[in-house]
Amino acid sequence: MRKVWDIHGGVHPPENKQQSMQQALASLPLAPELVLPLNQHIGKPAIAIVAEGDTVLKGQLIAKADGPISANIHAPTSGTVSGIEDRTLPHPSGGSGPCIVISSDGKDTWAELDACENYQTLDHNTLLEKIRSAGIAGMGGAGFPAAIKLNPRGNLKIDTLILNGTECEPYITADDTLMQTRAQEVVAGAQILAQLLGNPKSILIGIEDNKPEAIRSISKALSEVENNPIEVVSFPTKYPSGGEKQLIQILTGREVPAGKLPADVGVVCQNVGSTVAAYRAVRFGEPLISRITTVVGEALEIQRNIEVPIGTPIGYILEQHGFTAANVSRLIMGGPMMGFALNTADVPVIKTTNCILAPSRAEMPAPPPAQACIRCGMCAEACPASLLPQQLFWYSMAEDLDKLEAHNIADCIECGACSYVCPSNIPLVQFYRASKGAMKQHAIDKEKSDRSRARFEFRQQRIEKAEVEKEAKRAARKVAAEAAKAKLAAKQASEGDSPKTDDTADVVAAAIAKAKTQDISPEVQLAKLERALSSASSRLDRTLARAEEAEGEKKDAILARVKDAELKVSDAKNKLAEFQARENG
Amino acid sequence: MAFMQMTSPHAHRPGNTGHVMKLVILATLPGLITLSYFFGPGTLINVFTAGIMAMACEALVLKLRQRPVMFYINDYSALVTGVLLGLALPPYTPWWVIAVGCVSAIVLAKQLYGGMGYNPFNPAMVGYVILLISFPVEMTQWAMPRTLLAEGQALTGPIDGLAKMWFATPLDAYTGATPLDVFKQNNSQLVQHLYDTQAVFSTGRWAGAGWEWANIGFLMGGCFLLYKKVFTWHAPVSMLISLSLMAAMFNDGGSSNSGGSPLFHLLSGATMLGAFFIVTDPVSSATSNKGRMIYGAAIGILIYLIRTWGNYPDAVAFAVLLLNFAAPFIDYYTLPRTYGHNKARRGTEKEAE
Known part of the structure; x- marks a missing residue:
């Protein structure tokens, strides 16, 4: 045997x-x-x-x-x-x-x-x-x-x-x-x-x-x-x-x-x-x-x-x-x-x-209403997995998923022995099934949120990195420009009042040539300046109209924009006046 | 056609919480009968009065809480509380003392915490302790056992007893020192000498006339409940063992410093009532079997400490209430090992921070 x-x-x-x-x-x-x-x-x-x-x-x-x-x-x-x-x-x-x-x-x-x-x-x-x-x-x-x-x-x-x-x-x-x-x-x-x-x-x-x-x-x-x-x-x-x-x-x-x-x-x-x-x-x-x-x-x-x-x-x-x-x-x-x-x-x-x-009503009557759990522990005596069903029930009611996990609810085989012996007729297994379902859902939600958090953090990191790189490039350019300036100054100092070096002359010539190709007729320039002025003044009107409607903090913000628009209008006016003076003069 | 929807299991063992409670009440009978035999019908009247008052309190609070009254009354838990309180009180306790006890037990200790199943403390013991502290005189007058009566004297009858309880009519020479009192007040005599001279011992056999038989009665009731699998052996047995060990350790060979023999402690005071009817209250005790062993053992030790060196002659109620406090802590460290796991979880391990 x-x-x-x-x-x-x-x-x-x-x-x-x-x-x-x-x-x-x-x-x-x-x-x-x-x-x-x-x-x-x-x-x-x-x-x-x-x-x-x-x-x-x-x-x-x-x-x-x-x-x-x-x-x-x-x-x-x-x-x-x-x-x-x-x-x-x-x-x-x-x-x-x-x-x-x-x-x-x-x-x-x-x-x-x-x-x-x-x-x-x-x-x-x-x-x-x-x-x-x-x-x-x-x-x-x-x-x-x-x-x-x-x-x-x-x-x-x-x-x-x-x-x-x-x-x-x-x-x-x-x-x-x-x-x-x-x-x-x-x-x-x-x-x-x-x-x-x-x-x-x-x-x-x-x-x-x-x-x-x-x-x-x-x-x-x-x-x-x-x-x-x-x-x-x-x-x-x-x-x-x-x-x-x-x-x-x-x-x-x-x-x-x-x-x-x-x-x-x-x-x-x-x-x-x-x-x-x-x-x-x-x-x-x-x-x-x-x-x-x-x-x-x-x-x-x-x-x-x-x-x-x-x-x-x-x-x-x-x-x-x-x-x-x-x-x-x-x-x-x-x-x-x-x-x-x-x-x-x-x-x-x-x-x-x-x-x-297919049991008859006498054979398997409807269960009586559940009474309060008195923690008698008969369920724990009956559990083949050595769980504490009375505690699992308690935590299921409280929806305390951490505690449920710590009490090994995952090892419940849902055999129903605990419900069978419960003198208070509590449908214990049903509570565990519901909690297991909630835990599954919780795990899915957690994975989802973990993934989005990781994605967000990675994005933040990437932006930071790009920012740092940009800053580094800017600094490098600045250093290079300073160096070039210093070199130029040194050259000028060493060559006294002599005209610019060949390559600087080249740069200047190129700039003039470029300006020439971009040279526009005075009419076009005038039209451009007038358009700028009209758009600036219409913008000012719009902003003013909005400023009248707005209230409170918003109003302050819009007033600031009005100031800005006023400045632009006066700027455009000045430019136009300057241009006309130059043309006439 | 649609059939009834229901989750498994579809089979259920017959019986409900009310049956369990009725078994408990049934099991108190041997103890109740011996107490009434030796000390007169006082305890019986106590039990009836307290039982009715406890149920009345329960019904009243349930009504106030707008719960179905009969559904909860039918679980007999209030009756159990009343019966246990009645058993613990001295015979012929005045009715108003019993009333205060029942209100404290049912309203304060049970219903205010949420009712059946939610009370952290044993309701009967809360009621008892409140009474002991509030009415020390009434609560320490124990009737004399029948073996101590003088020639021609009879036990107090039910009529006289009721008169004492309801109208505070004094009774003639009805109180006597309990065995635990005798030990408490002893400061110079050998145990053997006490047993020879004190009537409560000399007319008894092991632990004081009447008391020893009442304890044996409760022991029998407890064994019946164990046989019926109403509770497991862990808590009561470990309590009795730890109490015996403490008594054996400090017995001092029966000198004048002795706290009493193990047998004396097992069969006096509320030891057996406590072990099988109070310590086994599942709601307020530890949950796992290991936890219940620790819980019971600690109660046994505390009972001995308070009995021997504390101010109160008996200590079951205090010991139980102190361990009610500790029960959740014990639970944390005594989870059973689940199938398929190498070891049991301890404390708050594995819980998310």
Whole structure:
């Protein structure tokens, strides 16, 4: 028996797993219309490569990954693309986004698949490419593209591969069902992932001890493997053991440092569902186009697990399970601890949909109003990250972002254990989400303002520098002029009253020549002077008129301008008089 | 159709703050019953009076603050404050003393700071200290335990008790020195001698007749709350350990300088009431488990210091209030280490200047 570690905190909510395990895994008749959001994973949305009206086959690529952190999307059935349009997304925001809509032709015709029997002989890159092109994104809930996790940076040595079959959320039994019905595929998938990661020392399948059937089937499948390096590890049931960081701590005793990835401590963790999908992608060339989802809740007549094509509308699934809308207290995608409430059933199943929960009002009543926090500390006892939720709550209310950061709010995994135990019914996680959002916005604003400040400071520097350079040039010119003057004086002194030196004579001649070329007729000169006088006097009139209108300090300023204009007028008059005298004289 | 929008988690453990408070009140019963058994119904009447007055004060202030009265009254926090104050007061305390105590506790120490959850000091202890300083005579008259009664004398009945409380009718020979008083006034006798000669000890077993059983009653209530996970063991246990260590250190082999044995300190005065019902008040204490250990230990040390060398016979209220002051400071230096971090933050590290 392998040693397992304990995590701090954790809670034991009622498991409610038996409801959906009464019936065998089922499948539904094909929905007439399938909706495939282009973004079903963490990262960039995929780019559609089909157009409206195109005929597609089951398994055909319909949207291509945009860059490394993205995932391909394939047609879950054959039919025609009836539209590429914005539809409501299964997202907490309830917002909409681009989706490919496929009208099923009911034939479910497969595209040609690239099966591979002896995949053990494939090299690393081919294997990885097969998984990448199948569009596999973490099926446990987060939806991180699997191929990235399976290809850690070269300098990181992976010594442990963990398959996550924990499924610690109440109600959900999708992974449990998968492990019971497809144990061989889980094992085969584990071998492929191990091969990809250079056969790490330990390959562990972590399953909570509330799933004895799954443990039995996986163990049985393992016993059929020769030289089996894979180990099933069962550990006490506790929420949130299935969080990636928590599972790593339970199975290896290691903590993933803040801001780092599991690969930094030599661990890669994959959900068992993703593992099976990887196996099917490599062995049969099947892309990820369907998944097992738990359909559960007292507002349904039938509660069970179904294998359902990605893109099947939730409303269609509910219809098939005897859903009574009048009874439902809310509709949740995911489990009761971390799932999010949908505001409409008009959204599709996506790659990360592990559960559709339709609880009745009696089962999940509306929460009572929050009472004051009495700092009882039950939340701190429950927190798997050893945070102080009561302090985070306090600082969230005060919007004290610095304090929140200092209390490591970034390490909150939003598992909801604190809210679950809070005797005052405070929606703590909601406060943390809001604060995290505010901090993100704050960081963006700060970066923006830092950048403008840097730009402004740089500009100031540049202007100063230019000013200094100009000043230096001016000084240099002055020095040069002084030197030239001194030289000239010295020359004159040494040569006595003799006429100017040749080069000075040249300069004077050039100046005279220039004046000659610019010589203008007296009429033109007169006209010019008269124009100057008239413009100066009209300016004076205007200024005077404005001076009369203006008041207070402004008036003083304008009066000063009037003085200036008067001076100019008299100057122009003098010049004209001088010119006329010269012409006449 | 649109479904209800709500954020996760959607599941919630049953129960609310009112349940927690009711558990606390329930847990005071063993102590309350032993006190009433040994000292007459005085404490019981105190608890009732103070409980009602505290709730009345709370309701009045909530009304003035234009808050929903029943919503807050139903969290039972005012009742807890009243009950704890009533338990701490001497039996048959005059009604006006109790009233002053309740107003100080609920209005001054709690509601003026913002009400439930916002009070920096333990309201019951603020009320108690204000009374102790303002009415030293009334506050130091403890009834005699039943074991000390003379032949033919009976415990004060509820009628006489009420008359004393409401009309200040004097009671015959009802007060006696508490065990802590005896030690305080002792200046030349060996501890053994005290235990032999003083009736309060000679009719008792370890720490004074009546008192030891009342403390055991509160200890039982505390264990019940621990079992129910209403609070963690850290603060009360560290307080009891530090108090015992101090007592052991200054016991002086039972000489005339002795401050009393550890057992004596654990089972006399308000030790157990303080440890499990006052020190564990989460609002005014330190937040992390490490912080609560420091908080409790410091209270234990202060209790011993004040009991032995201070002017007051008992010291739980002063010690708790002093440490209420220190709680935020303790919090700064006792943050737990977060997952994925090498060490815990200390003080104001990592905060923007």
